[in-house]
Amino acid sequence: MKTIAKKKSDIKLALVLLLPAILLVLLLVAYPMLSNIKISFFDQPINPRLPADFVGFKNYSDIMKDAAFYKSLGLTILYTVLTVIGSTAVGLAIALFFNRPFKFRKTARSLIILSYVTPSISLVFAWKYMFNNSYGIVNYLGTDVFHIFKNAPLWFDNPVSSFLVVVIFAIWKYFPYAFISFLAILQTIDKSLFEAADIDGATLWQKFKVVTLPAIMPVLLTVVTLRFIWMFYMFTDVYLLTNKVNILGIYLYETAFAFNDLGKASSISVILFIILFIVIIVARKRVNLNGSN
Template sequence: MKTKAKKRNDNKLAAVLLFPSIFLVLLLVAYPMVSNFQISFFEQSINPNLDPTFIGFQNYTDILTDVEFLKSLGITFLYTFLTVVGSTVVGLAVAIFFNRPFMFRKLSRALIIASYVAPTISLVFAWKYMFNNSYGVINYLTVDVLGLFDQAPLWFDRPSSSFVLVVLFAIWRYFPYAFISFLAILQTIDNTLYEAAEIDGASAWQKFKVVTLPAIMPVLIIVATLRAIWQFYTFEDVFLLTNQVNTLGIYLYQTAFAFNDLGKAASISVILFLILFAVILLTRKRVNANGNG
């Protein structure tokens, strides 16, 4: 009886302690999600004085048949793929290079993560300054010093060059996240495994394939998944850098605030949620298949 009474008291205490967190999750996550799903079935303006009109699945039909949405979806998939692969590969390469003793290692690590912790606005304007067609250092080097161009290119005014630059910016800014994650797991690998592989005559690539890759695979999957989710929703980086790359974040913003259509914008966010939910399920199955779920 005493054990049961103590268990009931522990459950009550746990419920009391968890209630603030559960309440905040319901208020800040669950309620906005349900409200957004509800709005997606209405034609609704951002003007609160205009009454919404129920139109059923019309917003979803319009979005899925909109050529601009499909273009934005393709651009976003390509942007996400390139940035995730690029930042992951660069982060892993730098982590492998830093996984050894050398002078000023701590200072070097601190400098590496500077781009990840610095404010977005400062990084964006630094890049725009570097690529400015009048006084940017990039145009000075490519035009005046190396003579690669006859005149300074308008980097952020053309869709192709703008897309390349926003991808490079994302890789440069976010590879420190992969770097930190991979460096932590690399430091847990027993050096005797590398020594045994070296005795067997394994090359650097074979040691990476047989020893390093299996050890970092769980972290690799998690890093790639989280980075893909974050990049798929990216907005401020692209929005501040250029108006020539129409990712889904930009398309969603324009639909809601430029075209004054909250209902259609809500339906876009629901579609994005379903896409990412499917990606998470597939990734979870992959992690479970590797025995880490």
């Protein structure tokens, strides 16, 4: 009886301690989410004092018929895939290089993560200066020094070159997250496994495939899933860099605040949530509770 009473008291204490966090989640996550779903069924004016007209699934049907939405969705998927693969590959490669002792290793690690911890606004304006059409260092080196370009490219005036710049920027800015994650798991791998592989005459690729890859696979899947979610919702970096790359974050923003169509914008965000929810479910099936694939 005492054990049962103690368990009940522990549960009550746990609920009391969790209550502030639960209320905060309900206030900052659940309420905005439910409110957004509600708005998606209305023709909602910008002015909250004006009445909203219930339109049912009209906003969703309009989105499904909008060619600009599918174009933006395809561009977002391409942007997300390229940045996720690029940042993950670069982060893993640098983590493998740093997973060994060398002079000034700690200092080098600190420098590696600078791009990740520096505010985006500072990095964006630095890149806009670097790729400036007239006096940017990229055009100076590519045209005047190495003669790679015959004429200086107008990086932010062309959709293709603008897309290339935002992809490279995202890979450079976000690879330290993958680097930190992979370096942490690499340092937990038993060194005797690599010694045994050396005795068996395994090559670098064979050691990576047989020893390293299985060990880092849970972290790899987690990094890819989280980065996919974050990049799919990207807005700030692309919006500040150029107006030529109309990914879904910018398409949603313009729908809401340029065209004042909050109902349609809300329906877009709901569709994005469904897409990401499916991605998360698929990813969870690849990783079980023990962290293996």
